[in-house]
Amino acid sequence: MATITFIGLGNMGGPMASNLVKAGHEVTVFDLSKDAVAALVAEGAKTASTAHEAAKGAxxxxxxxxxxxxxxxxxxxxxxxxxxxxxxxxxxxSSTIAPETARGVADKAEANNILFLDAPVSGGVGGAKAGTLSFICGGDEGTFSKAKPILESMGKNIFLAGGHGAGQVAKICNNMLLAILMAGTSEALALGVKNGLDPAVLSEVMKQSSGGNWALNVYNPWPGVMEAAPASRGYEGGFLVDLMNKDLGLAFDNAVKNHAAIPMGSLARNLFELHAGQGNGTLDFSSIQRLYKPE
Structure with missing residues (x-):
């Protein structure tokens, strides 16, 4: 078992740190939220008053x-x-940041003989709680091999995408596709309901047909169709619209720098920015359904 410092106990970080504690690691946590820290201490983590203090001996x-x-x-x-x-x-x-930012931190780490891995995650709050996250890593194979046993305490699928920053590139590509799929799924459901179809029946038809996708199959955006989905609890919790917009912004900036055409990604970004501008930024991103089905 390892001696680990975990900094950042938000909706994702809190459950991730909790799983490290449950796995038997010696975990010291730091966050500006006293409540978040207290919750981890109650589970057996240690705490410190600063990030520097928390990192001592880690x-x-x-x-x-x-x-x-x-x-x-x-x-x-x-x-x-x-x-x-x-x-x-x-x-x-494990933050989702611009690839060039990850590379800059990696360069500084290398200059100080510190092993650095960018390892953004996919799987949402549910995956963080269940310990089934996917980690999409960027770095060298030696550092990846050293980190993998620790990551396996928090996730199910551990990938090495390439060198430093590659994990971030793969993550923003994934989330851009997710935004496109969620917007398209919401649009299709709204069209079906406008024509008198039951959204649950239409969802099952599309799931078993060529339109099946993660947004439809696992995270259905229509209220009441999928009991465990945020749509059935007023779109509370989950992956916030504001965070999706951050990731879509990263994808857009990267596309501009690399002269890559992303017409569908750009449209998805516009839709989610419009949605956030209507006061929905703190709702789950599946609430994009409301653009097509105003409540």
Whole structure:
């Protein structure tokens, strides 16, 4: 078992840290939310008053933070963790950030003889709680091999996508596709209901036909069709519209830099930005259904 510091106990980070504790690792946590920290301490984690204090003596530091600026604030600069961690420390960042930001942190880590892996996740809050996340990693094979046993305490599918930043590229491609599929699924359901179809029956038809996809099969956006889906609890919890917009922004910026055409991704981004602008930013992203079925 490893001595691990976990920084960032939000909707995803909290359950991830919890699974590390349950797996028997010695976990020290840090977050600005006292309630989030208290919940992990109640499960057996230790805590510290600062990120630096939390990282003392850690074999591995894991971060799960909202955006690239937060990752840079934690790791970079004279006061950042990378300038103060012992050589050989394993650092895993599971935040979803721009690939170039991940590469910048990786370069600084390498200069300090610290092992760095960008390892964004897929699977949502449900996957974080169940310990079935997919980790999409970027880094060298040696660091990946060292990190994999730790990641397996939190996830089911562990991928090495390529070098530093590759995990972030794969993640934003995945989430762009997810946004496209969710918008398309919502549109199809709304059209069927407009024509008098039962949304549950139509969903089953499409699931068993060529229109089946994750958004339809696992995360149905129509209220009442799938009991466990956020749509059936007022779109509360889950993966927020604001976070989807962040990821779509990362995909758009990357496409511009690489001269890649993403017409469907751009349209999905416009739809989700419109949806957020109508006051839905803190709802689950499947609430895009409301654009087609206003309540």
């Amino acid at each position: 074999e591995c530091v894991i971060t799960m933070l909202p955006a690239g600026k937060h990752v840079e604030a934690v790791y970079l600069g004279d006061d950042g963790l990378l300038a103060n961690l012992p050589a050989g420390t394993l650092v895993i960042d």
